[in-house]
Amino acid sequence: MKSIENFVGTMLDRLGLLAIYGRQKDRFLYFYGKSFHE
DSSP states (O other): HHHHHHHHHHHHHHHHHHHHHHHHHHHHHHHHHHHHHO
């Protein structure tokens, strides 16, 4: 039972990191595109 809890915990951590990474990537691309077009 403990291993399942740990597995779910790591999955949630990984999803959280992916969400943060995705947001940072979008922001980076947005600023990069803005400065590139100007």
